[in-house]
Amino acid sequence: MERTKKILTFDPKEGNRRNSEGDFLRLKDGSIIFVYSEFLYNQYGDSSPCRISCIKSNDNGDNWSEPRVLMVPETFGGTNVSSVSLLRMQNGDAAMLFMVVREETRIWHYDIYLARSNDEFESFYMVTDTTPDDYLGRYCVNNSRLRRLSSGRLIYPISLHPGCKKEKTGTDRKPCVTSHTLGAFMYSDDDGYTWKRSAEYVFPPMNKGLSGIQEGDVFEVYPGVIKCYFRTDAMYQYESISFDNGDHWTVPQPSCFTSPCSPISIVRNPYSGKVYSFWNPIPAHNGRVKTNEFPTRSPFVVAEVSSDGRSIQWIDFVESDRHAGYGYTAVIFLSEEEALLGYCAGSPTNNDINMLCRLTISKVSLLPDPDAPKSLF
Numbered sequence: 001m002e003r004t005k006k007i008l009t010f011d012p013k014e015g016n017r018r019n020s021e022g023d024f025l026r027l028k029d030g031s032i033i034f035v036y037s038e039f040l041y042n043q044y045g046d047s048s049p050c051r052i053s054c055i056k057s058n059d060n061g062d063n064w065s066e067p068r069v070l071m072v073p074e075t076f077g078g079t080n081v082s083s084v085s086l087l088r089m090q091n092g093d094a095a096m097l098f099m100v101v102r103e104e105t106r107i108w109h110y111d112i113y114l115a116r117s118n119d120e121f122e123s124f125y126m127v128t129d130t131t132p133d134d135y136l137g138r139y140c141v142n143n144s145r146l147r148r149l150s151s152g153r154l155i156y157p158i159s160l161h162p163g164c165k166k167e168k169t170g171t172d173r174k175p176c177v178t179s180h181t182l183g184a185f186m187y188s189d190d191d192g193y194t195w196k197r198s199a200e201y202v203f204p205p206m207n208k209g210l211s212g213i214q215e216g217d218v219f220e221v222y223p224g225v226i227k228c229y230f231r232t233d234a235m236y237q238y239e240s241i242s243f244d245n246g247d248h249w250t251v252p253q254p255s256c257f258t259s260p261c262s263p264i265s266i267v268r269n270p271y272s273g274k275v276y277s278f279w280n281p282i283p284a285h286n287g288r289v290k291t292n293e294f295p296t297r298s299p300f301v302v303a304e305v306s307s308d309g310r311s312i313q314w315i316d317f318v319e320s321d322r323h324a325g326y327g328y329t330a331v332i333f334l335s336e337e338e339a340l341l342g343y344c345a346g347s348p349t350n351n352d353i354n355m356l357c358r359l360t361i362s363k364v365s366l367l368p369d370p371d372a373p374k375s376l377f
Helices: none
Strands: 004-010 019-026 032-039 050-057 068-071 080-088 094-104 107-117 126-129 138-140 154-161 182-188 214-222 225-231 236-242 253-258 265-268 275-279 300-305 312-319 327-333 338-344 359-365
Touching (some): 019 359, 032 080, 050 094, 068 094, 154 214, 154 225, 182 225, 214 265, 265 327, 275 327, 275 338
Parallel strands (some): 050 080
Antiparallel strands (some): 032 050, 080 094, 107 126, 225 236, 236 253, 300 312, 327 338, 338 359
8 A cells, every 4th residue: 555645845946945844734724824934045954044924725735835925034023933733723813933033142032922813824913922931941742733632722742852942031030950951841721821830840761862851842642641752862752741731751761652851642533533643663783874964863663552652563664765854743633544744854865965955745645554663663
């Protein structure tokens, strides 16, 4: 069977060397919007000049409109707006979570905002700052990470990188207690108008390695019981559990997902109730060939996962080029059997600068394939 059907590729070009991290949302007229980060001026670093653009499909992702600019950084006095998550709000608004990057005294500073639209992303009428203000460092969130729990609570995971910024104008942030990256969670119980940080930070349990626990993804196992999977350089996605709707979290432990330091996406299909994960399953083990431009983020796979996230039912390739890099996945389910994915897919075969510079949209079958490989190693 054909697992992956590529629909659209955003090719790097002069003046636009990187298109990356995006998210999908079904609009009220039945169309699908895909919003993504469009980098400018031939620059492609995470803090480089970037705006947010979008495309729309009226036929479940088979054909797409020309890009339209949705948001520019100058609106916020910054140089970069990026890393979007989209969600439908309880009052019918379409909402977008995103990061704003500013340069303050030669130090990059990130803030995380939620913008609300009552006209399906034609405009925004309210923008709310959701950034915590506890410690010196850089708070960061990946794309496609904003979730709604069964209680109605909104939640997204953040990471605190203590070594990335040592000052912020006009605040009284205190030094962090560790140099390793920490996890935390922002939540809202009033549909996104006000935000609080989880009662505690999640600390890495390992005393070696460089990554700490970085940007995670959450999914609700049962009402009030949530799991988060953090990327690490310790050969696994590390799993932490909350039993109180996201306020307190257990010490992270290795999960069933082997992985390099690359983000996983784990989501429940609303049509079937089944859980699926999309990630890179081969760790950066000793002897594995890797470069700075194309790290060990290949292959790229889909797996059906048990409803509690503890075991893998079946696994198969989405992309299998071992020389390329894949990641930062957005998922929208089209049916019980099919999903639309947006993900970074840079490859040296295409003369890409790095894995983040090329963005791909594909349709992926969610049916088990009896001919799929039993092992990906």
